[in-house]
Amino acid sequence: MKNHAELSETFNKDEQRVNWHDETLWWVRQKRDKASHLIPDWELLRETASQIKHNVLSNLGNYLEQFEQNAIKNGITVHWAADAKEHNEIVHGLLKKHGITQMVKSKSMLTEECHLNHYLEEQGINVVDSDLGELIVQLAKEPPSHIVLPCIHKKKEEIGDIFHEHLGSAKGEANPQILTETARIHLRNTFLSRRAALTGVNFAVAETGEFVVCTNEGNADMGAHLSDIHIASMGIEKLIPQRKHLSVFLRLLTRSATGQPITTYSSHFKKPRPGQEMHIVLVDNGRSVQLGREDFRNSLKCIRCGACMNTCPVYRRSGGHSYHTAVAGPIGSILAPNLDMKQYSDLPFASTLCGSCSNVCPVKIDIHTQLYKWRQVIVKAGYSDKKKTLAMHGMAKTLASPTAYRLAGKAGRWVIKHTPFAVSNPLNPWYKQREMPEAPKESFGEWYKKNRG
Amino acid sequence: MQLTLFAKQRGSPSDSEGGVSKIARRQVINKTNMTSRDRILADVRRNQPPLVAAPDITAWENKAHSAEVLLQTFATVAGNVGGKVVLVDNVDDIKSHLNIPEGGRVLTTLPELLDVADDAALFAGNAPHDLANVDLAILRAEFGVAENSALWLTEKLMGTRVLPFICQHLAFVVNAKDIVPDMHAAYVRTAGTDHGFAAFIAGPSKTADIEQSLVLGAHGPRSLVIFVVLG
């Protein structure tokens, strides 16, 4: 399995494409800036959202029970899944019970996390992703590369080829307008013929037992309102205490995500329509463990806006797939090690710790601080390179001793020997695209001794 | 899902902290037989941090705004998100702005418009799929939100839940006096009301999934007109 560095090296083989990817996402970041700067109290709004989420995490047990009670009262069936496997089995069980073999799905990063599509396909269930971006990556047999913009890594010409192959659009057609229309016609038939629809959940309200799904396309609603059975999958951290708190989150979510003032549709599902079944699957899958990690629990405040990805200078130049996990980018890099520390031990290191992610986060998750802390945890757990550990022990010893440090030699010698970037040879990664600094005649320490000593 | 009695009885987070009770001990003993529900709740309660209060958001809810600015903002933002605002003196005036193609299927929930459109209520009991060929739906919105041009509709105002999503074109009717400043005011306004389904809708259906180019009419309406009744 390739790590982030290897995958991003591959991504960087085509520099023009990296430029395009970077510019496209930077444009989204700029839209976010424009939208957020229009709200004078933006920083206070972030702080308010953060505090609400802290309250949620500190009282999650009660909110979950309260939500369950109210949802049941509303006529919704509530299921609990301890892990991905149980979630997938619950969904499959519901479909099986109704003899349903085809399902339409709107965007749910949780189902990506659980690899639901793959599981259902193995059980003989046909799943169609209805979000345009998700449909594109599904047809391309790829995972989404971004939680809000699933096919941001694909060029329109490539999408045109995919649609030509799978949906019969004209060969060479790459006009987004025409491609979208092609998908619209294709998916309209899908919506009209599927008895089961699965949606994600953006927010669930403990006070009322309702849940809110936000889309721009209207695909969640098309699926849900035309289906006999609506299944909504949600992570247990998606709860908020009261309905009025939606105001804070709906103001923040889309401005942070795409720079829109709100998504086109913010749908509040409270009761099934007459004759319809509505199910909610509450999924833990490691969240309760993360809740117990004091340094990392507040990653569960995340509302999946993707702003940290759009602003991340590394993400923009490495692409979502380089993170080899369902949720990419900075937030993914602090969530994934909780699920599998070994497999994702590279991700907290896929950052310069520049801190831009923490600044754009609408719920004020200290993402870059958590990246730093995960590094410590991962090294202590033994998931770091042995050679690096040896080098670090040597470095620690020298830097703890001024004598050893000075004995190591005159200007530049120690640094040249011990810092990985300073060796001037073609095998050194530093030297591939950069010259090394020139060592001066004397170090500052030596100069000081002569001139001020 | 089974709701086991002992799990239901467990109340506040402090219960799990000082859990010397019989209930807690039974939970440990029965861990292998516990339902996922019980296990998740037990794990959450064991791991959640000490209770911190939710912030008071009333200050956000009590901001004053002038009505004229609200309408202006509402119209500007609606335009920005791909919608169009038309000011009318009364609901009857809407008819002069409608351009319904020959044989087009138009549904409405407004009694004043029944001479130009069919009553959406007539189809409320039918399968929602019957609405797949609706060209235009004209629906009353309960109120609009200036900061994002979203309109609030409960399912009662939709006729059928799927209608505002499945129609090819959509028109909303809202009173000028029913435009609130922001989402805080919006939720104050909906407090205490009940619905099975409701939505904020801002602009026509859209996507920018292909290279961030904006396309209107992804799955839902290709266009949205909002008639703001001044009277």
Added chain:
Amino acid sequence: MLQICKMKVGLFIPCYVDQFYPKAAIATLELLEKLGVEVDYPAQQTCCGQPMANSGYEHLTGGCNELFVDNFAGYDYVVSPSGSCALHIKEHLHSHDKEEAATGIRNKIYELTEFLTDVLKVEKLDARFPHRVGLHQSCHGQRGLKLAQMTELTAEPYSKPGSLLNMVDGVELVTLNRADECCGFGGTFCVAEEAVSAKMGKDRVADHEKNGAEYITAADLSCLMHMEGILKRQKSNVKVIHIAEILNGVKETVA
């Protein structure tokens, strides 16, 4: 300007500045002395420990930390021409037996430009640098020490290094397309993630070049070293220079 006599400043010169960029360290020393500060350079100093800590080996920095506390506990202020190293000390310096002294240092360590604006309250400088200058906002100084307003936030703009550069005769600050994007150095990131690191550096340098900078300056030499490596490989005419050298009044011949 406030003349603070008897103030004793311990000068912390990070290891790579000591060994690769002594000019920046000399400029820092001279500038502080010119401003009437008594500066001392503890000879036993080595490093802040960040190279280990950022690699996940903070648990190995104990010896480095104790040495730092021994070297700097006795000063009124600790000043360093590196935002990144200053931030690391501010956030992570602890001591086994001398925690009080460590806390003291965490509270009195300053990056050079913030020391000039916040403590010395410098309002004018006797320096001339008639060039178009691009200011690179190094991330740890920018988002960690808050040396300048961050573009992500909805808040009043300010810039401590920017305001100081504007006191230098002849400096023309260029406007960048991305005012505070990371240069991609990131410590061991620069080799562990070579492809992305180098690409970030190339893009950052290009922004300065496109907007007509003759010099790229910063309050952090690690970023400048990274960008200099790229500029030299590209045989660019754009040079890097530490902000202390500009503020100290660099001689044309030296530049």
